[in-house]
Amino acid sequence: MCTTCGCGHGETTINGIAPVRKRHASGPLGAYRRLEQGAAHAAEAAPLGAAHAPEVDPERTIRLEHDILASNDALAEANRRQLAQQGIFALNLVSSPGSGKTTLLVETIQRWARQTPVAVVEGDQQTANDAERIRATGAPAVQINTGKGCHLDAHMVAGALATLRAENALQDNSLLLIENVGNLVCPAAFDLGEAHKVAILSVTEGEDKPLKYPDMFRAADLLILSKIDLLPYLDFDVDAAIRMARQVRPGLEVIRLSTRSGEGFDDWLAWLAAGCAKAQRG
Amino acid sequence: MHELSLAENVIRIAEDAARHAAAKRVSRVRLAVGAFAHVDPDTLQFCCELAARQTLLEGAEFLVERTPGQAFCKDCAQDVALERIGFPCPLCGGFDLRVTGGEEMRVLDIAVS
Ligand SMILES: Nc1nc2c(ncn2[C@@H]2O[C@H](COP(=O)(O)OP(=O)(O)OP(=O)(O)O)[C@@H](O)[C@H]2O)c(=O)[nH]1
Ligand SMILES: [Mg+2]
Ligand SMILES: [Zn+2]
Ligand SMILES: [Zn+2]
Ligand SMILES: [Zn+2]
Numbered sequence: 001m002c003t004t005c006g007c008g009h010g011e012t013t014i015n016g017i018a019p020v021r022k023r024h025a026s027g028p029l030g031a032y033r034r035l036e037q038g039a040a041h042a043a044e045a046a047p048l049g050a051a052h053a054p055e056v057d058p059e060r061t062i063r064l065e066h067d068i069l070a071s072n073d074a075l076a077e078a079n080r081r082q083l084a085q086q087g088i089f090a091l092n093l094v095s096s097p098g099s100g101k102t103t104l105l106v107e108t109i110q111r112w113a114r115q116t117p118v119a120v121v122e123g124d125q126q127t128a129n130d131a132e133r134i135r136a137t138g139a140p141a142v143q144i145n146t147g148k149g150c151h152l153d154a155h156m157v158a159g160a161l162a163t164l165r166a167e168n169a170l171q172d173n174s175l176l177l178i179e180n181v182g183n184l185v186c187p188a189a190f191d192l193g194e195a196h197k198v199a200i201l202s203v204t205e206g207e208d209k210p211l212k213y214p215d216m217f218r219a220a221d222l223l224i225l226s227k228i229d230l231l232p233y234l235d236f237d238v239d240a241a242i243r244m245a246r247q248v249r250p251g252l253e254v255i256r257l258s259t260r261s262g263e264g265f266d267d268w269l270a271w272l273a274a275g276c277a278k279a280q281r282g
Numbered sequence: 283m284h285e286l287s288l289a290e291n292v293i294r295i296a297e298d299a300a301r302h303a304a305a306k307r308v309s310r311v312r313l314a315v316g317a318f319a320h321v322d323p324d325t326l327q328f329c330c331e332l333a334a335r336q337t338l339l340e341g342a343e344f345l346v347e348r349t350p351g352q353a354f355c356k357d358c359a360q361d362v363a364l365e366r367i368g369f370p371c372p373l374c375g376g377f378d379l380r381v382t383g384g385e386e387m388r389v390l391d392i393a394v395s
Contacts, residue, residue: 059395062303066295068288068313068387151284186284189320214367215320218381247377248368250356 011147012156016128019159072190075154079161079193083176087281089272090176092152092192094216095200096209097182100226100259102130104200105177107259109137111269116276117174121160123152123181130179140169151187152180173280175272188215195275196221199245203227203234207241214248222253222271229258285321288387289329292344293337296392300338305394308339312391316384317351318367351384 012018067073083090093101102122109118120141122130131143142160144152157178164170178194180187188197199220201209204227210217217223223245225238238256245252255271257264292311300308311330315323323346330344351364357376364384370377 059309059393061391061393062299062305063391064295064299064389065391066299066389068291068295068389070295071291149287153287186320189284211368215318218367244368247370250378250380 011145012149012159013145013147014156014159014163015131015143016145069189069191072154075158076191076193079154079158082161083193083195084279085281086170087173087279088170088176089174089276089279090178090192090194091275092178092180092187092194092197093200094180094184094187094197094220095182095202096184096205099182099200099202099205101179101182101200102133103259104224104226104257105179106133106137107265108177108268108272109134109139111265112175112272115273116280117171119164119169119171119174119176121152121157121164121176121178123156123179125149125181140164140167146181150181150183150185151190152178152192153190154192157192173276175276184209184213184216188219195279198222198224200224200226201241201245203230203236203238203241207237208244210241210245210248217245217252218248220249220252222255223249224264224268225254225256227258227260228256228263229260285325285329286333288321289326289333292326292330292389293333293339295389296342297338299392300394303394306338308342308392308394310343310345310393311339311389313344313346314349314386314388314390315346316349316386317365318381318384319387321387323348347390349384349386352382353379354382355379 095101105120112118118139120134120139121144122134122141123144123146124130125146125148128143131141134141142163144156144160146152146156161170178192197220199217201223203225225241231238242254245254255264255267257268292313296308296311313326315321315326327344327346334340334342351366353362353364355362355371355374355376356378357371358374360373361382362371362373364379364381371379
């Protein structure tokens, strides 16, 4: 277990290697120390009687008001600061399994044509298949295997960023694409330090997914409706899907895309370029 | 099952605070879980009891308080109570809602001795 944030990812590996558990660098640790001190001060504020009669050991209440995700959020903020310092535009791609995330990344890297350098972090419970598919394009990729874990957290991504950095693969003013574990539920809760979550919904999944899994769509800043080349074979109602997505996330931007026909790539690449331009350092 | 990793966070937060207060045991933990928090309260409670084993929280009681969902409706410019994400504004039926409350997941306080 991580001694700083206590997150129990005993089975997590990065590029197949179980990272050595050690304390995080000064940033998040400092933040956490402050929280601990806060707790200690709260303890001092316990009922006066308690302090004067320790041998009685009376029950007392300690007020904490401590956010359960504070440790993850502090690490995510540290990731975000580091990425911002390097002018890196980072995205967290979330969807159910098989919506086409890796295919989208592979096609994106090929069509991006090195407008900026690209690096990829792949999250899956098992196998290095997706990272290998990315590396085949020539882009650097790190595979996080979460074991039984069903989402990426900020600590795992910090480890992946360190691995990329050690390989000199995290360049200034680049694009960083993080493919989360295929899961429409809990990745919504875990900030990784990304600029935006991008939700991907394939048209084979049914148009009511945004209402069935609202947390994920509400957390997203862009929805990619994928595999639209299959629409002629399905009765998927595109307008209804977009309406339901905007019901949970007002104003959500939507791009309809197919990696087969190439439809939608102009919009997607333009969206990426705009994000990179904003993130880049002058 | 991300409730288990959240429960491990709860145990760690409570144990740290108890140690700082030189307490030997935590008998009760009060949690606040908003209506829109990404967690199922019953599962969280169950996972906390599991994760408490062999810690200062062994056998502790976990109480989960639900806090209501709130939103600001841009269509009718009102603060409204919202039961669920995806539901319309209860006043005007609009969907242009900005969530203003009900997302929290916090350890409120602990009882120690
Ligand atoms: N028809 C069609 N099939 C697609 C498209 N994009 C991806 N697929 C297919 O969908 C399947 C899953 O694609 P992946 O890219 O592996 O999906 P993923 O979301 O990365 O999957 P996980 O990482 O396992 O969650 C593959 O068989 C792809 O060939 C598309 O635009 N159209
Ligand atoms: Mg994949
Ligand atoms: Zn950690
Ligand atoms: Zn999870
Ligand atoms: Zn209204």
